[in-house]
Structures are given as C-alpha cells and as structure tokens.
Amino acid sequence: MEKSPWDAPVPLAVYASHAAGSRGRRHPEPAAPTRTEFQRDRDRIVHSTAFRRLVYKTQVFLNHEGDLFRTRLTHSLEVAQLGRSIARALRLNEDLVEAIALAHDLGHTPFGHAGQDALNDCMRAHGGFEHNLQSLRVVDALEERYPQYDGLNLTFETREGILKHCARANAEKLEAAEPGGVGLRFLDRTQPSLEAQLCNLADEIAYNAHDIDDGVRSGLITLEQLEAVPLFDAYRRETLSEYPGLRGRRVLYEAIRRMLSAQVYDVVDATRAALEAARPGSADEARQTGPLLQFGDEMRLRSASLKRFLLQNLYRHPQVMQTTGQAKLVVRELFEAYLAEPQQMQAGFAERTRHANADAAARAVADYIAGMTDRFAAREHERLTGRWLLA
Known part of the structure; x- marks a missing residue:
C-alpha cells in the first residue's frame, strides 16, 4: 500500500495553540x-x-x-x-x-x-x-x-x-x-x-x-x-x-x-x-x-x-413547526411549574431556590430544564400536567 504523507506526525504551526503554552486552568493542577x-x-x-x-x-x-x-x-x-x-x-x-x-x-x-x-x-x-x-x-x-x-x-x-x-x-x-x-x-x-x-x-x-x-x-x-x-x-x-x-x-x-x-x-x-x-x-x-x-x-x-x-x-x-410549537409549550409549562413548586425538581436544584432572589431561582430552574433530554422533559411534563403533547 502506498504510504500517505499524513502517516508521519505533523508538527504544529507557530500560530497553532500549543498545549505546553496553555493559559492554564482556573484551579491549578499538576500535569498529567x-x-x-x-x-x-x-x-x-x-x-x-x-x-x-x-x-x-x-x-x-x-x-x-x-x-x-x-x-x-x-x-x-x-x-x-x-x-x-x-x-x-x-x-x-x-x-x-x-x-x-x-x-x-x-x-x-x-x-x-x-x-x-x-x-x-x-x-x-x-x-x-x-x-x-x-x-x-x-x-x-x-x-x-x-x-x-x-x-x-x-x-x-x-x-x-x-x-x-x-x-x-x-x-x-x-x-x-x-x-x-x-x-x-x-x-x-x-x-x-x-x-x-x-x-x-x-x-x-x-x-x-x-x-x-x-x-x-x-x-x-x-x-x-x-x-x-x-x-x-x-x-x-x-x-x-x-x-x-x-x-x-x-x-x-x-x-x-x-x-x-x-x-x-x-x-x-x-x-x-x-x-x-x-x-x-x-x-x-x-x-x-x-x-x-x-x-x-x-x-x-x-x-x-x-x-x-x-x-x-x-x-x-x-x-416541523407544529412539533417545535408543541416542544416550546412543554418547556414553558415546565418552567412555570418548577418556578411555582421548586420541590418538584431534583433536590440539588430545588435547594438552590431556597432563600434565592427571583433571578437566582429562575436560573436554577433554567439549569435544570436545559440539562434534560427530550424524553425526560416530555415525561416530566406529563407527570406535572397530566398531558402528553409530543405524540
């Protein structure tokens, strides 16, 4: 088989980001x-x-x-x-x-x-x-x-x-x-x-x-x-x-x-x-x-x-527009439900809303929803509302 010119390691260009010259991590750690x-x-x-x-x-x-x-x-x-x-x-x-x-x-x-x-x-x-x-x-x-x-x-x-x-x-x-x-x-x-x-x-x-x-x-x-x-x-x-x-x-x-x-x-x-x-x-x-x-x-x-x-x-x-419209409704209703009853979220997120101002409480809800998969969000919406929208 003919040898490819890419078989050998390719040296990095001067304008590339070199790992040894990294600006580092926010919390310093020893090198691996x-x-x-x-x-x-x-x-x-x-x-x-x-x-x-x-x-x-x-x-x-x-x-x-x-x-x-x-x-x-x-x-x-x-x-x-x-x-x-x-x-x-x-x-x-x-x-x-x-x-x-x-x-x-x-x-x-x-x-x-x-x-x-x-x-x-x-x-x-x-x-x-x-x-x-x-x-x-x-x-x-x-x-x-x-x-x-x-x-x-x-x-x-x-x-x-x-x-x-x-x-x-x-x-x-x-x-x-x-x-x-x-x-x-x-x-x-x-x-x-x-x-x-x-x-x-x-x-x-x-x-x-x-x-x-x-x-x-x-x-x-x-x-x-x-x-x-x-x-x-x-x-x-x-x-x-x-x-x-x-x-x-x-x-x-x-x-x-x-x-x-x-x-x-x-x-x-x-x-x-x-x-x-x-x-x-x-x-x-x-x-x-x-x-x-x-x-x-x-x-x-x-x-x-x-x-x-x-x-x-x-x-x-x-x-696509019909399905995405339903998906938007699921997200909005999840947000409203969790903001009204934070205890419906997982404990760590619910705890973040305790004694929090409105912005911090809303951010905790947003973090929780953003981390969901499609199917978990759909199941949670059905659990909280009794309706299944994404048929």
Whole structure:
C-alpha cells in the first residue's frame, strides 16, 4: 500500500495553540504524565454527564420521531471528525479542536432550537438564556465530578472555544468575575484561537450536510427539490455522471460525501491564503487578526444559499413547526411549574431556590430544564400536567 504523507506526525504551526503554552486552568493542577492538557480536557468532556445526555437531545427532529436522525451527540462527533481533518491539514492543534467540538453543544436544551428559544423567552426578565453560555456554565459549574471544585476545570483555550457567542451584558459579567478571561474578547473585539474558529466553521459544514440527509430521510424535502441548491446539485450531477445507474439514497450519500470533501478542501485552501497574508507569529497574534478560518468567496455564497434553502424548506416546514410549537409549550409549562413548586425538581436544584432572589431561582430552574433530554422533559411534563403533547 502506498504510504500517505499524513502517516508521519505533523508538527504544529507557530500560530497553532500549543498545549505546553496553555493559559492554564482556573484551579491549578499538576500535569498529567501521559496526556497533554487539551487531551485531558477532551477526556473530561467525554466522561461528563452532560456529554452522555447528548445522545437523547435532538436538533431538527425530536427524539421520538425516529432512531436514525442526528442527535446532539452524533452531530458533535461529526464536527470533531471534520475539525480534526481540517486541523491536520492546517497544522493546528487537533486535540484542542476535538475538545471544543465535543463540548460545544453541552448547554443545549431539549428539543433543539425550539427549546432554546422557549427557555430564553422564560428567562427574559432574569438575564435570558444563551446555549453557548450555558455550555460554559456546564463545564465551569454544573458538572459535579471532582472533590476540589465545581465543573470540569478545563483549560482557558477549550473554554474560550466553547463560548462561541455571548451578549455584551453577559460578557461584562464574565469579565468582572474573571478579569482577562473568556469574556474579554467579546468586549475588545478580538478573535478566539484558530482552533475555535475552525470548530465554528466545522459546525456549520456538519449541520448543513446532515440536515440534508435527515430532511430527505424524513420525507420533508426531496432530491428533486435539492436540484435547486447549487452546492448540492453540482455533486449530485457529478455522482450521476460517474455512476449513471445509481439511484435513491446512494445518490444522496455520495453527493453529500463529495460536498463535504469539497467544503473541507475549500476551507483549507482559503485559510492557507489568509494565513499567508496575515503571517501571525503565534496563537495570540492570530487572535489580534480578523477571522482567518474561512470559505473561499464562491463556496461562502453557495453555503449561504444552502442555509436559506434549509430554512425555507425544512426548518419552517409545517410539520416541523407544529412539533417545535408543541416542544416550546412543554418547556414553558415546565418552567412555570418548577418556578411555582421548586420541590418538584431534583433536590440539588430545588435547594438552590431556597432563600434565592427571583433571578437566582429562575436560573436554577433554567439549569435544570436545559440539562434534560427530550424524553425526560416530555415525561416530566406529563407527570406535572397530566398531558402528553409530543405524540
């Protein structure tokens, strides 16, 4: 077998995040004898309770709608796979990319974006709800695995990557609690590490591809409709030109595979050009430059067109809207029920509401609901209301 040039270890670029140069953890710990700091972060994430729950948290289709639709867990694995592939080509830190990718959705509510929107509405008078900030809360405070501290005590670089978006008011609170920490870049308008930028792009590539797959599997969109999407149709036609007799799902899978590969190669080429122009001499210098992980101009336009197609034809499909409307009602009624009777929650969350002001009590309820899986939230709603909405 011909030897691949990737068989040998790839040295990190000067602009990559080097584990030995990490800004460290909030609670100092001795180094691990066999793992880098970012490998250690990855392992802590994989063994966390929140990570296991992702298998029963869904994206577009809810957990009861089918066993083969993507979940937050499978999506996170796909982001990690794409991210590592791109990171290796760009000589970025694969371990850090993997850790960020596996943790980036830990704070997502049950019922996908519908649950997030509903919980944000419930929390509007109490500081709102942001799933990226919630993911940080999970790894900083809500996981209870260690005797010395709350959370997972991850490195600055992994935590920085997890916090993809953050409202200015929340960034100011983070900066007040941790000066110079992960909230600062939202105030001084600098960038996260290149590895964090890469995870953001890999996230977009992954969910666009798997939402096509899940949308066709569900019957809500068709291969014929996708002929109007230039990014997908180019690879569908290419597939049929090479395999004229191919039909059905094999056409879909092969077109998606080629589309994914093309996007990966495009990101690698466009980012190499951006790095060559910017010439950052370190990871911190890269943070001071504008976003460097990027699509080329044509691919960016085609990706945006695909997102518009999915928004119009899948996310706003009447069947999806009906289900997400029911899911939002479940979340709102759970929030109202727990706020009225905190003792209905698990003991630790109920205890947090005792003698708490309105904001702190509401945050305890939001933390409890955000940690639920789809099916647990549905069962709790039925227990508290006597109604089963998600038929």
